[in-house]
Amino acid sequence: MDIVAEQVVIVGSGPAGWTAAIYAARANLQPLVFEGAVTEENRLQGTMPLGQLALTTEVENYPGFPAGDLSEFLRTSLPAEEHWLIDLHQKAGCSGPELMHLMRRQAANFGTRIVTDDIAEVDFDSQPFKLRSLGGEETAAHCVILATGARANYLSLESEERFKNNGVSACAVCDGALPRFRDQPLVVVGGGDSAVEEADYLSKFASKVYMIHRRDQLRASKIMAQRAHDNPKIEIVWNHTVDEVLGNDADGVTGVRLRSTVDNSTRELVATGFFLAIGHTPNTAFLDDKLELTEKKYVKWTVPFRTNTSVEGVFAAGDVADDYYRQAVTAAGSGCMAALDAERWLAAKGL
Ligand SMILES: Cc1cc2nc3c(=O)[nH]c(=O)nc-3n(C[C@H](O)[C@H](O)[C@H](O)COP(=O)(O)OP(=O)(O)OC[C@H]3O[C@@H](n4cnc5c(N)ncnc54)[C@H](O)[C@@H]3O)c2cc1C
Numbered sequence: 001m002d003i004v005a006e007q008v009v010i011v012g013s014g015p016a017g018w019t020a021a022i023y024a025a026r027a028n029l030q031p032l033v034f035e036g037a038v039t040e041e042n043r044l045q046g047t048m049p050l051g052q053l054a055l056t057t058e059v060e061n062y063p064g065f066p067a068g069d070l071s072e073f074l075r076t077s078l079p080a081e082e083h084w085l086i087d088l089h090q091k092a093g094c095s096g097p098e099l100m101h102l103m104r105r106q107a108a109n110f111g112t113r114i115v116t117d118d119i120a121e122v123d124f125d126s127q128p129f130k131l132r133s134l135g136g137e138e139t140a141a142h143c144v145i146l147a148t149g150a151r152a153n154y155l156s157l158e159s160e161e162r163f164k165n166n167g168v169s170a171c172a173v174c175d176g177a178l179p180r181f182r183d184q185p186l187v188v189v190g191g192g193d194s195a196v197e198e199a200d201y202l203s204k205f206a207s208k209v210y211m212i213h214r215r216d217q218l219r220a221s222k223i224m225a226q227r228a229h230d231n232p233k234i235e236i237v238w239n240h241t242v243d244e245v246l247g248n249d250a251d252g253v254t255g256v257r258l259r260s261t262v263d264n265s266t267r268e269l270v271a272t273g274f275f276l277a278i279g280h281t282p283n284t285a286f287l288d289d290k291l292e293l294t295e296k297k298y299v300k301w302t303v304p305f306r307t308n309t310s311v312e313g314v315f316a317a318g319d320v321a322d323d324y325y326r327q328a329v330t331a332a333g334s335g336c337m338a339a340l341d342a343e344r345w346l347a348a349k350g351l
Contacts, residue, residue, distance in 0.1 A: 003138060003139070003140050004140070005128035005140040005142050005143070006030070006031075006032050006139060006140065006141040007029045007030060007031075007141070007142055007143060007145070007346060007351065008024045008029045008030075008031045008032070008141065008142070008143045008339075008342050009031070009032050009033075009034065009129075009139060009141035009143075009144050009145070009345075010024070010031050010032070010033045010034070010145045010147060011119045011131070011144065011145070011146050011147060011148055011239060011298040012033075012035075012036070012051070012142075012146065012147030012148040012149055012283075012318070013033065013034075013035035013036050013049045013050055013051055013100075013104070013147075014033075014050070014051025014052060014053065014100075014147060014149045014318055014319070014328075014331055015051065015053060015100075015103060015318065015328045015329070015332040015335060016102035016147035016149070016238050016317035016318025016319070016332060016334055016335035016338070017033060017035070017051075017145070017147035017317070017318070017333040017334070017335060018033075018100075018104055018106070018107045018321075018332075019103070019317075019331075019332040019333075019335030019336050019339070020108050020145045020147060020317055020335040020336070020338045020339040020342075021033050021107035021110075021112040021195060021339075022077070022103075022106055022110060022112075023099050023335070023336050023339030023340060023343075024145075024187050024339040024342065024343065025107060025110035025111050025112045025215050026110050027339065027343045029339075029342070029343060029346070030103040030111060030113070031107075031113070031339075032112075032113045032114075032115065032139065032141075033107065033112055033113070033114045033115070034115050034118065034119050034131075035049040035050070035104075035114055035115065035116055035117075036048065036049040036116070036117070036118055036135060036148075037116065037117045037118040037132075037134050037135075039047075039118075042118070042319070045151055046151045046152070047149070047283055050097065050100040050101070050104065051100060051149050052149060052150075052151065052152075052227065052319070053096040053097075053098045053099060053328050054096050054100045054169050055096065055164075055165075056095075056096035056165060056174065056175075057090075057095055057096065057165045058090070058092055058093045058094075058095060058178065058179075059093065059094050059095065059096050059099055059174075059328065060093050060177065061123075061174070061327070061328075061329070062094065062099060062328055062329055063161050063329060065093065065094035065099060066093070067091065067092055067093040068091060068100070069089075069091045070089060070091070070094060071086050071089050071274060072326075073273055074086050074089060074098060074102075076101055077105060078101060078102070078105055079105070081274045082101050082105075085097060085098050085101060092343070094336075096157075098150075099178075099328070108274040112219045112240070115133065115137070117133040117135050117137065118133060118134040119131050119132070119133055119134075119329065120132055120133060120134045120286055121286060122286065122287065122289050122290050123290075124144075124291060124311045124314055127142065127219075127313065128140040128141055128142050128211045128316070129141050129142070129143075129144055129313065131144070142190050142346060142349070142351045143147060143239065143313050143314075143342045143345060143346055143351075144313070144314045144315070145207035145307075145314075145315045145316070145335075145338045145339065145342055146287070146299055146309070146314065146315070146316040146317070146321075147316070147317045147318045147320060147335060147338070148279060148282075148283040148320045149162050149282075149283055149318055149320055149331075150280040150282040150283060150298075150320060150323070150326070151280060151281050151283065152170030152171070152276060152280050153170075153274070153276065153278045153279045153280060153281060153296075154170065154191065154278075155242060155278070157242065157244065157245060159244050159245040159246070159247070160245050160274070162245075162247075162275075163247050163253045164276070166247070166253065166275050167180065167215055167245075167247060167252035167253025167254075167272055167274055167302065168245060168253060168254030168276075168278040169273065169274070169275050169276070170271075170275070170277075171275075171326070172188075172197075172198040172199075172201045172202050172275055173201060173326075173327065174327075174343075175273075175275075176201055176202045176204070176205050177205060180252065180273070181202070181206060181272060181273055182205050182206075183205070183206070183207050184206060184207055184271070184272040184273065185206065185207055185208045185209075185210065185269070185270055185272070185281060186202050186206040186208070186209050186274075186275060187209075187210045187212060187256050187269060187271045187273065187274050187275065188202065188209055188210070188211050188212070188241075188275045188277050189212045189214060189242055189274070189275070189276055189277060189278060190212075190213070190276070190277035190278045190279075191211070191213035191214070191217075191218045191219045191220060191275070192218075192219045192220050192278075192279070193217075193219075193220045193221055193224045194277050194279070195211060195213075195220065195277035195278075196211075196218070196224040196225065196227055196228045197224070197246055197277075198221045198275055198277040199228060199231070199234050200227055200228070200231055200234070200278075202275065203231055203233040203234055206233065206273070207233070208233055208234075208235065209231075209233055209234050209235070209238065209317075210234075210235050210236075210237050210269055210271065211228060211235070212237050212238045212240055212241070212242060212256070213236060213237065213238055213239075213240070213299065214239065214240065214241050214256060214261050215238070215239065215261075217236050218236070218237055226334075237258065237269075239260055239261045239262045240259060240260055240261065241256045241258065241259050241283070242257070242258060242259075242262060243257040243258060243259045243266060244254055244256065244257040245274050248266065251272075252316075253271065253272055253273060254270065254271075254272065255268055255269055255270045255271050256269050256271060256274060258270065260321050268333075274324055275283055278327060279323075280319070280323065280326070281297075282296070282297050282298045282299070282319070282320050282321075282323070283320060284296055284298065284299060284320060285296050287299065290311075291309050291310045291311045291314060292309065292310035294323075296319065296323060297299075297320055298307045298322070298323050299316040299320050299321040300310060300321070301316065301321050306337070306341055307321070307334055307337045308337040308341065309315055309321075312345075313345060313349075315338040315342050315345075316338065317334040317335040317337065317338035318330075318331035318332075318334055318335060319331055321334070322334065
C-alpha cells in the first residue's frame, strides 16, 4: 500500500528547522519535523535534538532576547514539563536551551508534528521523495527541507570536554565578548583562514591571542596570514600541539599545556579562553550521492539568494549549507527562506 505523501518534511531541529516549521505551518503545509534521535552517538558528537545552540549557555546576540529576567515569559510560554528551564534561567540573558525550547514550542503551537528520530536514508530519485528514519519508519514527501546543521570539530581531549562553556569555545563571534574573555590572554587552535579570522576577532577583546599551529607555516591564504602577522596582539606559536587544557571547576580554563612537534618538549601558557578553529563537519553523511555537496560536504545552494539544491523540491537551510556565517539568526533566516521557497514550489506544481 502506498503511503500518503506529506507536503513538507523538515529534517533537523536547530534554528533553521524550527523557523522553517513555523513558516510552513502558518502557510497550512502541515509540516512534519524529524528532530533527530536521542542516541549515545548523537550525544557524543553533539548532534542531539535542538541543535548546536542547545549546547551553550548565554546567547547574547539573538535579536529580541536582551539580557533580563525572562522567567515569567518562560513560565507562560512553555508547558509544565519544560519549566525546569526556569530554574536554570540566569538574568544575564537567554540561554541556548531556553531559546531552542521556545522555538520548538512556537512551531508546535502552529500544528507542526514532530518525530524524535534521525533520517537515516533518503531517496530523491523520483516524486514523491522517500525518507527512512533510524527506527525504520518510511515517509513520503513532495518537498523536503534539509536543516541538519553542522558540528564544530574538537581535539577530543578530556580536559577540553570538561571546560566546555567554561572557557572552551568553538565560536569566537558567539562567545568572544563574554566578560571572562575580556582583557585576558586567549588561545586559538588552528592555522587556516577561519583560525586567523577567529584570532583577529578575539583580539578586539583580549589582551593577547596565541595562535597554536602544529606546523611552521599557516595554511591560511596569504592575505589572511598577513593579517595575523600584522596584528600586534596575535602571537603565533609555531610547531606546537595542545597536550591539555588546564583549569579548575571554579575558574574554568586557566591555560594550556603545549607540546613541541620538533623536540617533544612541553610548555604552559596562561589563558582564560581556549578557542577551537579546526573546522566544522556538516551533518550530511546520509546525503552522500543523493544531491550535490560542496568539496567540504556542505549541501550546495544552486541558485543565488535562494535555498534551492541540485534536486528540485529539496531545499536546504542553516549551517548544513552555510560554512561562512554559522549563526543562529542566519540559520533562522534561511529557514524562513526555505519554507517560502518550498511553499512557492509546491504552489507552482499544484501540489
Ligand atoms: C557551543 C556553541 C555556541 C554557540 N553560540 C552561538 C551564539 O551565542 N549565537 C549564535 O548566533 N550562534 C551560536 N552558535 C552557532 C549556532 O548554534 C548555529 O549557527 C546554529 O545552531 C545552526 O543552526 P541550524 O538550524 O543550521 O542547525 P543545528 O543547530 O546544527 O541543528 C541541527 C540539528 O538537526 C538534527 N539532525 C542532524 N542530522 C539529522 C538527521 N539525519 N535527521 C534528523 N535530525 C538531524 C540534530 O539534532 C542537529 O543538532 C553556537 C554554536 C556552538 C556549537
